Amino acid sequence: MPILKLETLDLTKDQKKQLVEELTETASRITGIPQEGYYVILKENNLDNVGSGGKLLSERT
Numbered sequence: 001m002p003i004l005k006l007e008t009l010d011l012t013k014d015q016k017k018q019l020v021e022e023l024t025e026t027a028s029r030i031t032g033i034p035q036e037g038y039y040v041i042l043k044e045n046n047l048d049n050v051g052s053g054g055k056l057l058s059e060r061t
Contacts, residue, residue: 002033007043009050009057016042 004023011019020040028035047058 001037003039005041007045010044
């Protein structure tokens with residue numbers, strides 16, 4: 001049971017659906033493991049919970 005994990009900022013449901021479909025398809029094609037065997041876990045991070053260059057991303061926008 002392969003697991004693909006991706007941490008990202010907030011996404012729409014359509015974006016999540018597309019990521020799950022395309023990540024699964026690509027990993028299956030490369031590895032030869034059937035798509036049904038894959039699990040995809042998306043972890044969304046709020047802009048207040050991510051920093052870069054010493055500042056919160058929420059403060060940079």
